[in-house]
Amino acid sequence: xxxxxxxxxxxxxxxxxxxxxxxxxxxxxxxxxxxxxxxxxxxxxxxxxxxxxxxxxxxxxxxxxxxxxxxxxxxxxxxxxxxxxxxxxxxxxxxxxxxxxxxxxxxxxxxxxxxx
Amino acid sequence: xxxxxxxxxxxxxxxxxxxxxxxxxxxxxxxxxxxxxxxxxxxxxxxxxxxxxxxxxxxxxxxxxxxxxxxxxxxxxxxxxxxxxxxxxxxxxxxxxxxxxxxxxxxxxxxxxx
Numbered sequence: 001x002x003x004x005x006x007x008x009x010x011x012x013x014x015x016x017x018x019x020x021x022x023x024x025x026x027x028x029x030x031x032x033x034x035x036x037x038x039x040x041x042x043x044x045x046x047x048x049x050x051x052x053x054x055x056x057x058x059x060x061x062x063x064x065x066x067x068x069x070x071x072x073x074x075x076x077x078x079x080x081x082x083x084x085x086x087x088x089x090x091x092x093x094x095x096x097x098x099x100x101x102x103x104x105x106x107x108x109x110x111x112x113x114x115x116x
Numbered sequence: 117x118x119x120x121x122x123x124x125x126x127x128x129x130x131x132x133x134x135x136x137x138x139x140x141x142x143x144x145x146x147x148x149x150x151x152x153x154x155x156x157x158x159x160x161x162x163x164x165x166x167x168x169x170x171x172x173x174x175x176x177x178x179x180x181x182x183x184x185x186x187x188x189x190x191x192x193x194x195x196x197x198x199x200x201x202x203x204x205x206x207x208x209x210x211x212x213x214x215x216x217x218x219x220x221x222x223x224x225x226x227x228x229x230x
Contacts (some may be wrong), residue, residue: 035220045220104152
């Protein structure tokens, strides 16, 4: 079965712009979580959506937002981009809320965002 | 808040030897702890988990140990193979105000030398 699909794979934006990243979860998975990965910081939790509702949020500024559609696809938006937003953004889907259970999350390959 | 620490940013091991990757967490939880492996340009892939009610889980060459009193996890890979070279993340669950999520460590980059 198809895995988690993230588009685009690479993106270059300038400071002050906004960006929208997309994630299509595994069929049947209703939970989508977003993580930011930067060197030395591991995976930082952004937020989780389950059944079109944001269920959890990490410690990121309000410039980071997301939404989930009725087909469980999710988008993440970052407004007023800053240089420090350059990172790999990973989307993860799970059958259960918050990836609870034996197998946790299935991650996509990520979107590499570079802000110049 | 749950904190997850992987204090070794990198580790080099000879092919065929044992690789031991360590992870410490701060808050005890009754759920699963997870290990993921990540190759460059790919997303993390699930490797192995352990329930908080167990102290060991084995899957082929991979074994995860959980020491609840020390709040410590370790991942053993025996024998190590060059294809195991990747970044390994451990993850521990956290509940805050009724919400639940996984907290990941900063990762350990394993290099297996042929």
